[in-house]
Amino acid sequence: MASPQPDQTRRAAILGGNRIPFARQFGPYAQASNQDMLTAAIEGLVARYNLGGQRLGEVVAGAVIKHSRDFNLTRESVLGSSLDPHTPAYDIQQACGTGLEAAILVSNKIKLGQAESGIAGGVDTSSDAPITVSEKLRTKLLKVNRAKGAGAQLKALGAIRPTDLGIETPANSEPRTGLSMGEHMAQTAKRWGITREAQDELAVASHRGLARSYDEGFQDDLVTSFKGLARDQNLRPDSSMEKLAKLKPAFGKGDDATMTAGNSTPLTDGASVVLLGSEEYAAEHGLTVQAYFVDGETAAVDYVHGEEGLLMAPAYAVPRLLARNGLTLQDFDYYEIHEAFAATVLSTLKAWEDEDFCKDKLGLDAPLGSIDRDKLNVNGSSLAAGHPFAATGGRIVAALAKMLHEKGPGSRGLISICAAGGQGVVAILEGA
């Protein structure tokens, strides 16, 4: 299979990012809509990079939990921002992979010369959630709406029965299995023998890493306060193994259940955006290239028939990405593996170390091997920051790009994000 030559394209640069601090569900952002939060994230980016009145190539973002009125969420947010209103925008949605997928799309356009600059991002609210009525009620209400004349409408209304009444809010569960994401993860954790202790250790490291990064000022040019919140609300700098050990299991059944509220991400609200551009655009606007968006890959697994765990798709995406770029798993300075649950990260790492998995499932001669854990989620990840689904990708891309820039040219970072529907989005960044 012939691939186009790399010299037919140019490099896509990551120039910076911005997010609002992530808030817990029904916290300070309880009254904020997705549009409010995405606009705030864009406004912070505009202020930081002096983008006011500029026409960018495009803005691509999305939300997982979305009101039907928000069909043009990103474009509406652009119109509410200080960007030139002639900046086009579109929405995408790939569950928790939305933010990273948006960055892949924008960087691809830049690489192809179809855009000079763009913003990729995502937003999610678990507080300002859309409510739908039961399917029976919805059908009958549509009939009422169609009916001509008061009489016909009354007749149609009369068809509604008390049993039709029902309100549904979005649930964090898989439509095809009826299982929550946590229950799915619990199965995978069991399959890979991930211990409670290992999960709690990862959670503590996440909180400490993020807390340290705030204290060191690392987040100063990545986060812009919103509604009085200046740091992620979920962050617990004093998190410890002792405290986490006291929590009761939240997912899985029986005595050997390991997943708790402490080593799983809570429902959160937030938004993030990343500024990408060509090197020419960066030079023209006095912006520093922090990193290059090298490549991205997506994968999906058949979790419905039990063939693979729901959140294991990145385990498949990464080896394909490595092969295409002629790299090994050990060729990275930083690894950003999204902590949907501590067990997600640990199962993925264990799978890559497992000879049978790598041979049978990935078709490799040898396991990908292990990674230096000191390079993993150095400045914390979703367990500490929280995980407003579509906003996680932007958070990771912006932070990793900054870390790689500080590390120096040629440094490399790997991003791995699992997503509902058995999907995974992964990417490679290179420091500039």
Place this chain on the structure above:
Amino acid sequence: MAFDYGKFVSGGLGKQLATTLGLPRPTTLRRHTAGAKLINGAVLVGGHGDTPVADRVKTLLADAGVQVATQASTSVAGVVVDMTSVESPADLETLRAIVAPALKTLAPTGRIIVIGRPVEDAATVAQAAARRALEGIVRSIGKEMRGGGTANTVLVAEGADDAVDATVRFLLSGRSAYVSGQVVTVGKPVGSVEAPTDWDKPLAGKVAVVTGAARGIGASIADVLARDGATVVCVDIPAAGGPLAEVANRIGGSALQVDVTAEDAGAKIAEHARARHGGFDIVVHNAGITRDKLLANMDADRWASVLDVNLSSILAMNETLIPAINDGGHVVNVASIAGIAGNRGQTNYGASKAGVIGMTSALAEEVRAKGVTVNAVAPGFIETEMTDKVPFATREAGRLMNSLNQGGKPVDVAETIGWFSWDANRGVTGNTVRVCGQMLLGA
């Protein structure tokens, strides 16, 4: 909403009550807006003996389309008296003879500007006495003026007459609404005095850095500098990032989240300004905090944090910012009336703000060779979110303890900072000018 005495007595029952009881009724001050006329009326120009500055002022007024009056009348909105040639106290009669009749007919929000020479340069003791007497006269006029009028003294050093225009324009205009009873010293310019192409955009093409820009006076400074043509780098602590972004986007500037006490704050600001805007011409050190306690109860933390943020951080940042600022630039520090008069419960704050005043004059001399001016503004009672929280009696006392019978607005402080930043104003350096409506404290 807090009770506002000024609004209460401006109409209806409040107005009747105030008039009957003889209570003060503050006038709405004339404030500058983009494109506004220099002054709404004619300006009476006179003086004693040789009047080199008055002659300049007449040209300046003609340029600005303002009529020059020869005698007092109701159409006169300002009076400029050139007393640079006074020899002895007897010569002061000229000032009385010009200003006394004018005060009877001066239009509301009128302006009295008296021009003199620095006392220390006087040739004789009698001349020194006469020169210093001007200040006493003008400060008293300020207290006698009604209708939101102001009176200020401008001391012009011999040979610095061509640098006076900026100050005369500032004091006549609505930009100096809350500046009264002040003495501005115009000395030998630090560089060429450059009149702007458009006096309505005196900062066109300039890049300004404003610390503490997220809210209050800082946000107003950013607004005014941008209105007058500057590109503004808005700096504030990360926790104020949201409001900071709002200010930056409102004025088309950029936001930089950095704590001014951070070791690399100066370097970060300089690098941001260099990379994004090709350098910077103006720095406004506005960031400041209060941690009030009577000295008897003051702990080391309160003491240190206020001195760190309000004073030491400026000294530290200037290590980087002064070498980096464009030649011919302007540094403006925000001091406070508390640094002049002191304030109960504010030994730490008073220390920091008095320190700022000391630093201002010393630094002004140090950077003269670079063509950079350094000045300070000392705000009095300025209406901000902070003063809204002050108890009623204290707040009203603060509002009324000045010649204009009202608190100032953040924009008043900002306008004075803007004037310090003009390239036309290179004769004013090492000055601390109070924006206090001639407050009684420390006067």
